[in-house]
Amino acid sequence: MRIDRRHGRFAAVAAALTALLAAAACGGGGESGGGAGKSGGESGGKITLTLDTFGNFGYKALIDQYQQAHPNIKIEHRIVQRFEDQYLPRMTQWLNAGRGAGDVIGIDEGAMGLMAANPGYFTDLAQFGLDKRESEFPPFKWQAGINSEGKLFALGTDVGGLNMCYRKDLFEKAGLPTDREEVAKLWPDWNGYLETGKKFAAKNTGKDDPKFVDGPNTVYEAVLAQEAAKNGNITYFDKQNQLVVDKNPAVKAAFDYVQQVSKAGLTAKLRAFDPTWDTGFKKGQFATIACPSWMLGIIEEKTGAEGKGQWDVAAVPGGGGNWGGSWLAVPKQSKHPKEAADLLNFLTSKDGHIGAFKEAKGLPSSLPAQQDAAVTGLTSEYFNNAPVGKIFTASVTSLQPVFLGKDHAAVKAAVGRVVEGMDQGSIKYDQAWQRFLDAGKSAAR
Amino acid sequence: MTLHVAAPPAERAAPPPPARGRRLLSWLDLRASGYVLVAPYFLLFAIFGVFPLVYTAWVSLHDWELAGDKTFLGLENYGYLISDPVFWNAVLNTIGIFALSTVPQLVLALMLANALNKRLRARLFLRLSILLPMVTSVVAVAVVFSQLYQRDYGLINWFLGLFGVDNIHWQGEKWSSWIAIASMVDWRWTGYNAIIYLAAMQTIPRDVYEAAELDGASPRRQFWQITVPMLRPTIIFTVFVSTIGGFTLFAEPMIFDGGLADGGTDGQFQTVAMLIYKEAFREFDYGYGAAAAWLLFALILIGALVNYSLARRIGGGK
Numbered sequence: 001m002r003i004d005r006r007h008g009r010f011a012a013v014a015a016a017l018t019a020l021l022a023a024a025a026c027g028g029g030g031e032s033g034g035g036a037g038k039s040g041g042e043s044g045g046k047i048t049l050t051l052d053t054f055g056n057f058g059y060k061a062l063i064d065q066y067q068q069a070h071p072n073i074k075i076e077h078r079i080v081q082r083f084e085d086q087y088l089p090r091m092t093q094w095l096n097a098g099r100g101a102g103d104v105i106g107i108d109e110g111a112m113g114l115m116a117a118n119p120g121y122f123t124d125l126a127q128f129g130l131d132k133r134e135s136e137f138p139p140f141k142w143q144a145g146i147n148s149e150g151k152l153f154a155l156g157t158d159v160g161g162l163n164m165c166y167r168k169d170l171f172e173k174a175g176l177p178t179d180r181e182e183v184a185k186l187w188p189d190w191n192g193y194l195e196t197g198k199k200f201a202a203k204n205t206g207k208d209d210p211k212f213v214d215g216p217n218t219v220y221e222a223v224l225a226q227e228a229a230k231n232g233n234i235t236y237f238d239k240q241n242q243l244v245v246d247k248n249p250a251v252k253a254a255f256d257y258v259q260q261v262s263k264a265g266l267t268a269k270l271r272a273f274d275p276t277w278d279t280g281f282k283k284g285q286f287a288t289i290a291c292p293s294w295m296l297g298i299i300e301e302k303t304g305a306e307g308k309g310q311w312d313v314a315a316v317p318g319g320g321g322n323w324g325g326s327w328l329a330v331p332k333q334s335k336h337p338k339e340a341a342d343l344l345n346f347l348t349s350k351d352g353h354i355g356a357f358k359e360a361k362g363l364p365s366s367l368p369a370q371q372d373a374a375v376t377g378l379t380s381e382y383f384n385n386a387p388v389g390k391i392f393t394a395s396v397t398s399l400q401p402v403f404l405g406k407d408h409a410a411v412k413a414a415v416g417r418v419v420e421g422m423d424q425g426s427i428k429y430d431q432a433w434q435r436f437l438d439a440g441k442s443a444a445r
Numbered sequence: 446m447t448l449h450v451a452a453p454p455a456e457r458a459a460p461p462p463p464a465r466g467r468r469l470l471s472w473l474d475l476r477a478s479g480y481v482l483v484a485p486y487f488l489l490f491a492i493f494g495v496f497p498l499v500y501t502a503w504v505s506l507h508d509w510e511l512a513g514d515k516t517f518l519g520l521e522n523y524g525y526l527i528s529d530p531v532f533w534n535a536v537l538n539t540i541g542i543f544a545l546s547t548v549p550q551l552v553l554a555l556m557l558a559n560a561l562n563k564r565l566r567a568r569l570f571l572r573l574s575i576l577l578p579m580v581t582s583v584v585a586v587a588v589v590f591s592q593l594y595q596r597d598y599g600l601i602n603w604f605l606g607l608f609g610v611d612n613i614h615w616q617g618e619k620w621s622s623w624i625a626i627a628s629m630v631d632w633r634w635t636g637y638n639a640i641i642y643l644a645a646m647q648t649i650p651r652d653v654y655e656a657a658e659l660d661g662a663s664p665r666r667q668f669w670q671i672t673v674p675m676l677r678p679t680i681i682f683t684v685f686v687s688t689i690g691g692f693t694l695f696a697e698p699m700i701f702d703g704g705l706a707d708g709g710t711d712g713q714f715q716t717v718a719m720l721i722y723k724e725a726f727r728e729f730d731y732g733y734g735a736a737a738a739w740l741l742f743a744l745i746l747i748g749a750l751v752n753y754s755l756a757r758r759i760g761g762g763k
Contacts, residue, residue, distance in 0.1 A: 085705050089726040092512050118512050269596075269614075274703040279598060410728045413705075421710025426617045435711075442531065443728055 047336055048074045049343055052102035054087040055079075056297045057157065057326070058360025059347065065355070066346055073339060076102075082273050083108045084413045094331075095121040101331040103340035104347070107154060109325050110409040112144045113241070115154070117406050122153035123330040128341035130155060136350070140401030141365045145327055153329050155348040158362030160292030160324035161395040162222060164193075164316045165299060168309075168384060170210050170287040174203040180386065184315040190223060190257055193317040197266040200287060211268035214286040216258045216423040217416050218272055222290035224254035226321040229400035236412070236440060237405025245411065245440035255419070255436060262423040269424050278302050290316065292323040293363035293392045300361075300382050312384045313391055322399045325365065363392045370396070407444050414443035498742075505735035512729055522736035532737065534712050535720040536744065538623070542698070542716065543691035543748075546627035551683060554635050555676075558642035559668060572643065575636035583633065587700035590629045594701075616701065622714040629697045634690070638683050645679040646672060677759055684756045685749055692745045693718050717741045 053059065056079075063075045080087040088111050094100035095118070107115055115121060125131065131152050134142055138159075145154035164187070168178045176199065177183055187193040197212035204210055213219055227250035228235050236245045245251055261267060268286040270277045280286055281302035289295065291313060299311055328348060330340045346352050353364030354374050361380070364370050370393050378389035405411075418439050422432040505522055509515045526532045561572055578586070593600045594615040602612045615621045649672065657667050673680075695718040698708055706723035708715025715723075717737060725734030 082704070085727060089729075092729060093726070096511055114512055121512075271703065275592075276595060276597065276703075279595075283598070285597070407728075413727065414707075417705070417707050417710045424614060424617055424710060426614075426709065426711050426713065445730070 046072055046074055047339055048076055049104065049336060049340055050102035051075055051077045051104045051343070052087075052091065053077070053079055053106035054081065054083045054108070055294065056301065056360040056362075057106060058297065058356035058358070058362060061359055062347060062352055062355040066343060073343070075343070078102060084110065084409045088409055095333075098333050101333060103334040103336060104328055104330055104344050106157070107327045107329060108409075109144070109327075110404055110412055112154070112327060113237075113404050113406040113408055115329065116144070116147040119147040119149040119151060119153070121331060122147065122151075123332050123334065123337045123341065124151040124153065125155065125330065125341055125344070126152045128338060128345070130341060130345055133345075133348075136366050136368055138365065138367065138399070138401075141325070144401075145329075154327035155329075155344060156365035157326045157328055157348060157353070157356065158294055158324075159365045159396055159399065160225075160294065160322045161363045161392045161399070162225060162316045162321035162323055163291045163293075163313050163391055163395055164288055165291040165295065165311055165313050165383070166288045167210075167284065167286075168312050170284065171200075174200045174287075176200065178312070180312050180314045183312075187317040190317045194257075194260060194264065194266075197261065197288075198264055201264070201266055210284055211286050212266040212288060213261060213268065214277065214280060214289045215267050215270040215272060216262055216419045218290045219261055219267075220254050220258040220416075220419050221323050222316065222321065223257050223318075224250060225323045225402065226318045227251075227253045228402045229321065233400055233402050235402060235404065236408060236415075236444070237403070239403050241405045243405075243411070243441065243444045245415070245444075246437050252433075255433060258419055259422065259429060259432065263429065267423055271420050281307070284310075290323070292325075293357075293361050293388075294324055296380065296383065296388060297360035297362065308382050309384050311382070313386045313388060315391075316395070320395050320399065322396070322402065326362075357389075361388060361392075363396060410443040411440050414439040501735045501738055504731055505739055507732045508730075509732035509735070510729055511725070511731055515732075518732065522732050523740070525733070526736055526740060531712060531715075532717075532720065532740075535708075535715050535717045538619070538708065538712070538714055539692055539694065539716045539718075539744075540748075541619070542623050542626050542630075542694060542714065543688070545623050546630040547684075547687045547691055549627075550631045550635050551638060551680070551687065553631070554638035554683075555642055555673075555680075557635070557639040558646055559672065561639070561643055562646045572640070576640050577636065578633045579637050581633070583696045584700060586629055586633050587697045590625065590632070590697075591701050591703075594625045616709050616713065619713045622698075622701070622709060626694075626697050626701055626714055629701075630691075630694070634687070638687075641679060641683060642676060645676050649675045673759060677757070680759055681753060681756045684752045688749045688752050689745060692741065692748055695719060695722070717744070 051059070051063070059077065063077055067073060067075055080090075088108075091101060091105060091107075092114075133155070137156050141156035141159065145152055145156065147153045164183075166183060171178050171183070176196065177186065186196045200212045224235060228248075231248055231250040232238075234244065234248060235250060236243060236248070238244045238248075268280055270280045270285065281299065282304060284307075289299070291299075296313070300307075303311065328344045330337055330344055334340045347356075348366065350364075350366055350368045350372065353366040353369035354372060356362055357364055357369070357375055358378065364375060369375055376389045376393055378387075379385050380388045415436050418427060418432060418436045421427040421435075422429060427435055506517060506519060507515050508518050508522075557575060561568065561575070565571060594602075596602065596612055596614045596616075599615075601615075602610075605613065613621055615625045653671055653675075654667055657671060662670065694716045698714045698716055699706060699719060699722075701714065702708055706715070706719045706727055708719050718741065721734045721737045721741065723734075724730045724737060
């Protein structure tokens with residue numbers, strides 16, 4: 001009997017352990033099932049699609065519109081602020097693990113090379129007939145969406161274009177012209193921009209006075225975009241994906257220019273997309289910022305309602321250029337590729353492009369949308385009624401597509417820190433170029 | 446009655462021989478049940494402890510790209526790391542921040558515990574309030590401190606400005622960033638260590654102090670000659686825990702850098718844990734990150750041993 005009781009206890013413990021293990025196993029399985037169910041669940045015939053984007057794609061109204069037209073679809077929109085260091089690492093892990101990514105995901109230009117080199121990550125959009133839309137896009141935007149196996153995996157959303165945003169009120173205080181045509185005449189080239197900056201600085205010598213530029217990185221990116229177009233349309237990598245950071249004159253030119261700007265003390269020493277940068281907008285710490293179309297939405301969001309009518313848009317020094325732009329793709333892991341492709345089709349359609357432009361000012365890459373009166377005629381009340389539609393569509397007609405290598409995002413992030421450190425004084429000017437090259441090489445390894 | 450008396454001994458004398466299966470069970474029960482009972486821990490440890498360690502070691506022997514090829518390299522990653530100035534810079538930062546945060550932290554915790562061990566008004570309230578920073582999340586602490594240390598509009602620079610000090614860019618230099626990060630760590634962990642010391646102090650018998658008092662020992666002398674030596678095992682424990690925590694420091698410097706893993710523009714405060722993260726998750730070089738993780742493991746072992754041998758001597762010199 002005693003033995004029996006203990007045997008019973010033993011059996012009970014064993015049973016409990018088995019149950020625990022089974023529960024743990026179920027827990028694991030159940031969780032994965034739950035995760036999958038969440039990203040592609042069907043409850044009562046309703047399909048949930050997850051949309052992953054970063055920054056501001058301007059999709060709020062479009063999602064509502066799509067859900068109303070498709071009552072069986074529910075869209076969950078997940079937004080992350082920054083691309084290189086937040087969105088991309090997580091997304092790459094999800095794509096690699098085969099689980100976790102949304103049904104439709106946004107990709108910035110800097111990672112398109114990486115994504116195209118991994119055809120296993122994405123659904124072939126041609127099987128849903130999206131290959132018929134080639135004529136709607138500029139060739140470079142379309143080509144970037146074709147992966148190393150020749151399959152269509154992504155369709156374009158916005159293009160950057162390039163202009164210069166400036167604070168009218170601060171220009172006025174510094175005795176500079178404020179009209180956008182007059183302002184554009186101040187800087188036909190980047191040298192003119194530097195000279196204007198020096199004039200501005202001469203009137204703002206106090207410790208807490210505003211600076212001319214937000215920080216070194218935005219100027220650097222803008223100049224690099226233009227210089228790349230003069231040097232075979234490449235930046236850190238050549239078209240064979242070899243690192244050319246030390247050989248491409250475009251990189252050196254952009255670096256040298258930003259060093260001049262920094263030495264002249266024209267920057268507020270802020271890093272783009274850092275919380276201090278946000279504060280800088282609010283406090284009016286700087287008077288100009290290089291402005292791709294998508295930057296308009298960011299300026300409006302960061303400066304807030306009290307900045308309405310203070311900002312304006314003028315032509316960029318050196319005339320035109322492109323910085324940024326994104327694509328949408330459907331990961332292979334999506335449980336509802338057909339529905340996801342339909343959503344992607346809608347968001348990249350002419351109406352989708354126009355809706356996004358109205359909401360976040362990301363300039364459409366879709367050619368029919370670019371020619372639409374709703375885009376060309378759009379003015380922005382926030383930007384002192386600037387005809388942003390006209391200004392930005394004009395800036396992309398001469399747009400030169402730049403090739404970005406597989407590891408572009410990593411190299412860009414690494415060399416960007418050196419530029420920032422040089423401006424803030426933690427890296428000496430005469431050592432900065434060598435550090436820049438070292439950082440680029442180490443990131444590409 | 447006679448029947449009753451006679452029958453039981455017969456029964457007792459010849460119990461039915463247990464079945465073979467039963468004997469096996471009983472053997473198992475005696476010998477194995479202990480192992481079965483501790484098994485869940487070891488099972489979990491195997492899954493979440495040993496397997497990741499071994500797998501990380503395996504990954505570290507490869508050129509293992511997150512989105513790309515995986516080729517076997519042998520020990521090449523380790524060779525690279527040992528000759529990589531970025532790695533040694535991260536080691537220096539980690540040790541520097543560790544020393545700058547832990548030494549004042551433990552000394553302060555000891556003082557605090559000693560003060561709280563005395564008769565005070567509102568003793569419970571004071572004891573609870575030094576533990577309060579523990580309740581806040583590391584991220585929240587780091588975010589708030591990063592704002593305090595902001596260059597242009599931070600509270601600390603404003604305060605220093607009252608004395609005519611120019612705005613300090615705290616992230617810009619090694620010394621300033623180390624101080625800032627050490628202050629975050631200390632704010633959160635000093636109270637925790639103080640409570641542990643306090644609990645240990647309360648186990649020291651009163652009569653030892655009374656005897657010392659009769660011999661005319663000052664409170665200061667009592668502290669150094671009685672309290673500290675009696676606390677030695679506890680001090681060794683806190684030194685161990687702080688070493689592990691300090692060497693794997695990640696969240697505070699990460700947030701101090703605005704969420705990037707570079708630790709400043711020039712790696713001023715990049716810790717080894719941040720370097721691992723950056724290599725693996727921003728540059729997608731898992732193999733290199735894994736090798737750095739193993740070297741960090743080795744560093745922690747060395748660090749813990751060194752600190753142990755130092756802490757063992759506390760109050761031991763008689």
